[in-house]
Amino acid sequence: MPTQIESLFLINGEAGNEVLVTDRGLHYGDGLFETLKIKKGAILYWEHHMARLLSGCERLCIPLPDIVLLRSEAERLISEYGNNSDAILKIIVTRGSGQRGYKPTTAAKPTRIIALYPSPRYPENYWKDGVRVTICKTRLAGNPRLARIKHLNRLEQILASSEWDDPAIVDGIMLDMDQHVIEGTMSNLFWVYEGNLYTPDLTQCGVEGIMRHLVLKLAEELQLMVVNGHYFVEDLLSADEIFITNSIHGIWPVRQIDQHTFKPGPVTKHLMDLIQ
Numbered sequence: 001m002p003t004q005i006e007s008l009f010l011i012n013g014e015a016g017n018e019v020l021v022t023d024r025g026l027h028y029g030d031g032l033f034e035t036l037k038i039k040k041g042a043i044l045y046w047e048h049h050m051a052r053l054l055s056g057c058e059r060l061c062i063p064l065p066d067i068v069l070l071r072s073e074a075e076r077l078i079s080e081y082g083n084n085s086d087a088i089l090k091i092i093v094t095r096g097s098g099q100r101g102y103k104p105t106t107a108a109k110p111t112r113i114i115a116l117y118p119s120p121r122y123p124e125n126y127w128k129d130g131v132r133v134t135i136c137k138t139r140l141a142g143n144p145r146l147a148r149i150k151h152l153n154r155l156e157q158i159l160a161s162s163e164w165d166d167p168a169i170v171d172g173i174m175l176d177m178d179q180h181v182i183e184g185t186m187s188n189l190f191w192v193y194e195g196n197l198y199t200p201d202l203t204q205c206g207v208e209g210i211m212r213h214l215v216l217k218l219a220e221e222l223q224l225m226v227v228n229g230h231y232f233v234e235d236l237l238s239a240d241e242i243f244i245t246n247s248i249h250g251i252w253p254v255r256q257i258d259q260h261t262f263k264p265g266p267v268t269k270h271l272m273d274l275i276q
């Protein structure tokens, strides 16, 4: 375990923890990030994360980062940390430093930040019995140009996750302005109803999670009928099983949404057995 915070961060390949005050990531959230799980020193789903990062860069017209370089820098941090450890790797790519004003200039050279954090410890029963979530009041704004990519603007999630204090609640479900359920503040949302798997449409907002992608692929292999559409809280509450996904915790069954209770069901358990 490193004792010096510097050794946990690489900024443009250099150990350190300072970025330029002119960086557009700081000024405007003009950039993208990925959060990856490191299991016993191995990076999980690297290709999937890099594909989303590249598609985000293309969408925002940020020059594409050198993936081979990112990988070698990530490996460097992991080996400093202890090659056999569990950890969380965060990769941030911003448009770089710019002059004052929104308009991006082609002169900006992207900044890459690689950070390694200790692995969070979650109680085992989150996987076994499920987690508690709440329905948030903060709404997600719709914008197809920003939907699905993991850009740095996360104020909606920050406001939403400030809505509850109860440490027993692990995530909040967010709706869009038309009251459609979209996702968790840090996860994607699935539910099972009469044997079919449902997940919200992410055309207007929400992050297209890596774990969501893997669940959908698995569901196809299992010949589960998957429905991707616009649904309301009432639809979610009438589900037989509900689960949330992200790259760090994988699949967590939902056992409670506010005062409504649920049980981890066979479809959730089957997917968990195959993915974790």
Ligand SMILES: Cc1ncc(COP(=O)(O)O)c(C=O)c1O
Pocket (backbone or CB within 6 Å): 035, 157, 183, 184, 185, 186, 187, 188, 206, 207, 208, 209, 210, 211, 212, 245, 246, 247, 248
């Ligand atoms: C808003 C939001 N949606 C969905 C996800 C799930 O994405 P992934 O499966 O890639 O971790 C995350 C992950 O942090 C998130 O922050």
